[in-house]
Amino acid sequence: MRSPILGYLDTVIEETAHISAGDVAGYIPELAAADPDRVAIALCTVNGTVYSSGDVDHRFSIQSMSKPFAYALAIEDHGLGAVLDNVGVEPSGEAFNELSLDPETGKPRNPMINAGAIATHALLKSDEESSVERMLKLFSQLTGRQIDIEEAVAASELGAGDRNLGLAHLLRAAGALAQEPGPAVEGYIRQCAASVTVRDLALMAATLANAGVQPETGEQVLRRQTTRQVLSVMASCGMYDAAGDWLSTVGIPAKSGVAGGIIGVLPGQIGVAVFSPRLDPHGNSARGIEMMKRLSEDLGLHLMDTGRPARSSLRETRTVIVEGQPATIYVLQGDLVLSSIESLVHEIIEHPPQTDLIIFDMSRVDEVHAVARRTSSDMATKLVEEGHQIILIDPDETVTDFQDSQGRPVERWSPHRLEQATEGPER
Ligand code: GLU
Numbered sequence: 001m002r003s004p005i006l007g008y009l010d011t012v013i014e015e016t017a018h019i020s021a022g023d024v025a026g027y028i029p030e031l032a033a034a035d036p037d038r039v040a041i042a043l044c045t046v047n048g049t050v051y052s053s054g055d056v057d058h059r060f061s062i063q064s065m066s067k068p069f070a071y072a073l074a075i076e077d078h079g080l081g082a083v084l085d086n087v088g089v090e091p092s093g094e095a096f097n098e099l100s101l102d103p104e105t106g107k108p109r110n111p112m113i114n115a116g117a118i119a120t121h122a123l124l125k126s127d128e129e130s131s132v133e134r135m136l137k138l139f140s141q142l143t144g145r146q147i148d149i150e151e152a153v154a155a156s157e158l159g160a161g162d163r164n165l166g167l168a169h170l171l172r173a174a175g176a177l178a179q180e181p182g183p184a185v186e187g188y189i190r191q192c193a194a195s196v197t198v199r200d201l202a203l204m205a206a207t208l209a210n211a212g213v214q215p216e217t218g219e220q221v222l223r224r225q226t227t228r229q230v231l232s233v234m235a236s237c238g239m240y241d242a243a244g245d246w247l248s249t250v251g252i253p254a255k256s257g258v259a260g261g262i263i264g265v266l267p268g269q270i271g272v273a274v275f276s277p278r279l280d281p282h283g284n285s286a287r288g289i290e291m292m293k294r295l296s297e298d299l300g301l302h303l304m305d306t307g308r309p310a311r312s313s314l315r316e317t318r319t320v321i322v323e324g325q326p327a328t329i330y331v332l333q334g335d336l337v338l339s340s341i342e343s344l345v346h347e348i349i350e351h352p353p354q355t356d357l358i359i360f361d362m363s364r365v366d367e368v369h370a371v372a373r374r375t376s377s378d379m380a381t382k383l384v385e386e387g388h389q390i391i392l393i394d395p396d397e398t399v400t401d402f403q404d405s406q407g408r409p410v411e412r413w414s415p416h417r418l419e420q421a422t423e424g425p426e427r
């Protein structure tokens with residue numbers, strides 16, 4: 001049976017076929033020769049399932065969609081602080097090829113515009129391997145296949161690279177470029193010429209959605225904190241001077257490239273990629289934007305759409321007899337984040353437990369956010385101070401630092417021990 005999701009992607013392609021506005025990038029001769037009617041779309045879930053439609057095997061150069069990944073590699077190389085010392089995180093509101101330097105710090109405004117991306121590329125470590133080889137290795141880890149450079153595109157852009165070279169000289173003069181302008185621009189242009197398909201891009205985006213873990217191989221390619229930073233900058237600066245319009249209409253972190261690709265990331269859920277070479281005046285794919293708008297609307301991707309409130313973390317409260325003593329059991333579930341743990345706190349405050357013994361059953365809990373750990377730890381401390389005894393059922397050890405007010409670890413039981421000790425419902 002063909003998946004309805006594939007059918008849906010076909011529909012997005014069909015229903016945007018009338019969009020022929022815009023022009024292919026003219027300033028790089030090799031890109032000017034692209035077939036403007038090519039179109040493709042792919043999405044990849046954090047479980048590693050890829051759906052794609054259209055010219056799915058068509059290869060094109062990654063261009064500026066490489067920038068978030070170069071930024072990620074620079075952060076992995078030097079740590080976030082050192083990278084922030086060199087490149088800012090403020091949207092420039094200007095075109096991608098402007099020299100947007102912060103007047104106060106002299107740093108490029110952000111790593112998504114060319115000036116910031118050239119400075120970022122120049123930061124990459126290159127000891128045994130060159131910075132470009134390292135970028136290709138990263139792309140290959142992210143896509144699960146060997147990624148190479150489209151040499152004709154690289155040569156063509158190098159031949160027409162005066163503007164980027166000019167930016168690099170100005171950066172160097174401002175003390176904002178760690179390398180000589182020539183090699184920095186060449187490295188950056190080769191990074192942009194990596195050859196990819198929409199499937200590759202969807203996997204790359206899905207790795208960002210999946211906290212740095214490549215969903216097919218399970219490899220932790222980037223650290224979680226790194227992906228958080230990259231996604232934040234994509235959200236505010238990814239679509240150049242159209243970033244605000246993008247965030248309010250499509251509502252997900254994204255990055256476009258002048259060959260016609262756009263990637264988008266819904267954190268925790270999916271990575272998407274679209275391709276259509278005609279560009280709007282901002283340098284973003286015109287039909288690509290329309291396809292992304294539809295995906296966002298139809299699949300409910302907008303980050304600010306509050307249609308899905310977090311579930312309560314309190315599944316049920318029971319009173320039972322445990323080892324001959326009445327006990328209140330709170331059964332918790334799902335991810336414990338601020339809004340979900342609040343429901344437990346509220347319940348305990350509004351209906352204080354009537355038994356000395358209190359059992360928190362965390363067998364159904366997936367993850368505990370730091371705020372939930374703090375809040376529940378404070379609450380446990382208060383309950384102990386009021387004379388309660390606390391037992392934790394936490395077979396997966398989702399919480400490891402629960403302590404009472406004297407700093408003693410809270411008693412832990414296995415689910416089996418609880419079952420053996422429980423005599424049955426009391427009420
Ligand atoms: N390599 C291109 C340039 O530097 C990337 C621009 C883009 O994709 O937006 O001009």
